Amino acid sequence: MTENDNLSVSPHEYAAPLLTSKDLTIGYRTSGRATKVIAGPLSLALRPGELVCLLGPNGAGKSTLMRTLAGLQPPLAGRLDLGGTPLTDLGAAARARQLSIVLTDRVEASGLTVLELVRLGRHPHTGWLGSLSAHDEAQVQAALAATGTAAFAPRPVGELSDGERQKVLLARALAQDTPVVLLDEPTAHLDLPNRVSLMRLLHRLARQLGKAILLSTHELDLALQAADRIWLLPADGRLHAGTPEDLVLSGTFAAAFARDGLAFDPATGTFPLHAAQGPTVQVVGEGPAAFWTRRALTRAGYTLTTSPAAPCQVAVSEAPGGGRWMSEIDGKQQVYNTVQGLLAGLRTQYHPRKP
Numbered sequence: 288m289t290e291n292d293n294l295s296v297s298p299h300e301y302a303a304p305l306l307t308s309k310d311l312t313i314g315y316r317t318s319g320r321a322t323k324v325i326a327g328p329l330s331l332a333l334r335p336g337e338l339v340c341l342l343g344p345n346g347a348g349k350s351t352l353m354r355t356l357a358g359l360q361p362p363l364a365g366r367l368d369l370g371g372t373p374l375t376d377l378g379a380a381a382r383a384r385q386l387s388i389v390l391t392d393r394v395e396a397s398g399l400t401v402l403e404l405v406r407l408g409r410h411p412h413t414g415w416l417g418s419l420s421a422h423d424e425a426q427v428q429a430a431l432a433a434t435g436t437a438a439f440a441p442r443p444v445g446e447l448s449d450g451e452r453q454k455v456l457l458a459r460a461l462a463q464d465t466p467v468v469l470l471d472e473p474t475a476h477l478d479l480p481n482r483v484s485l486m487r488l489l490h491r492l493a494r495q496l497g498k499a500i501l502l503s504t505h506e507l508d509l510a511l512q513a514a515d516r517i518w519l520l521p522a523d524g525r526l527h528a529g530t531p532e533d534l535v536l537s538g539t540f541a542a543a544f545a546r547d548g549l550a551f552d553p554a555t556g557t558f559p560l561h562a563a564q565g566p567t568v569q570v571v572g573e574g575p576a577a578f579w580t581r582r583a584l585t586r587a588g589y590t591l592t593t594s595p596a597a598p599c600q601v602a603v604s605e606a607p608g609g610g611r612w613m614s615e616i617d618g619k620q621q622v623y624n625t626v627q628g629l630l631a632g633l634r635t636q637y638h639p640r641k642p
């Protein structure tokens with residue numbers, strides 16, 4: 288399938304794509320002439336100003352696609368163009384001025400300091416023996432600042448934590464200052480605040496500098512929030528592309544991850560941990576207290592309903608320091624000041640009527 292088969296509301300829809308593939312088949316040449324096809328044929332387009340998240344289960348082929356798009360491994364078939372030129376016609380330096388890739392699982396250059404490694408990002412612009420101009424140094428400093436790694440600058444790369452190294456590799460790619468940036472699982476080793484700030488940074492780079500950014504990730508929630516477009520690669524190798532909302536609403540997103548009883552709930556945008564099986568409760572209320580009450584009741588095994596005919600109602604109102612809860616069961620009302628109190632009260636009082 289092609290991207291054009293999907294509805295699109297991207298603000299960058301009409302910009303000329305920077306990276307395109309036509310009937311691309313990705314995979315591996317095994318022994319002799321044998322091939323192992325991972326996915327394809329793929330006709331894709333990555334546009335300036337656009338943040339695209341590549342999602343898919345383990346082993347679907349995300350890294351294989353990333354490496355192929357970057358020219359690090361040959362396609363089995365099809366065509367790849369970078370900036371309107373076939374990728375195979377571009378030399379390494381010309382490619383590196385247009386496309387940077389961050390492969391964070393790779394431990395490299397551990398003998399260098401962070402500053403030296405980030406400076407390497409400028410080499411496609413200066414030549415391998417070229418010295419860095421004031422502009423190059425400014426780009427390096429800007430990349431360190433943008434990724435929050437300036438404080439690590441003198442430290443050897445080999446002594447960094449996984450998360451620190453991941454940010455430094457991003458800094459090197461930013462210093463390279465290419466129109467196209469590919470990142471393979473850039474959030475893998477980052478804590479939650481760093482994951483959020485990385486996604487914000489990438490979103491800003493796409494919007495403000497017009498870069499075309501493709502990142503693979505297992506962070507479905509962040510991707511659904513941040514991506515202008517999602518490339519969804521299920522295990523069957525048939526890639527679907529579209530806005531997060533179109534993929535969710537069409538059921539394509541849920542289908543790609545549907546296995547082992549894991550179901551995506553389009554109403555909440557989550558994969559619920561708990562299957563609703565227990566007695567039925569209607570929660571009445573809006574806002575944070577009602578939201579967290581629904582979460583707690585679901586975890587405790589209750590089945591939530593919007594029906595006022597439920598034998599148990601819980602009215603939730605916001606109150607200083609949390610909320611206030613009033614349960615009504617068989618006409619009897621009870622007030623609670625904490626979720627814990629509510630759960631304990633329901634455990635002792637709520638015996639659902641037999642149907």
Ligand SMILES: Nc1ncnc2c1ncn2[C@@H]1O[C@H](COP(=O)(O)OP(=O)(O)OP(=O)(O)O)[C@@H](O)[C@H]1O
Nearest residue numbers: 315316323325343344345346347348349350351352
């Ligand atoms: N060098 C190789 N030769 C043959 N098959 C390979 C090679 N490298 C990877 N594969 C296979 O290609 C498939 C896709 O692997 P890939 O690493 O691209 O998946 P992925 O979607 O990135 O997975 P994950 O989410 O686990 O990182 C897997 O079945 C993997 O075993």
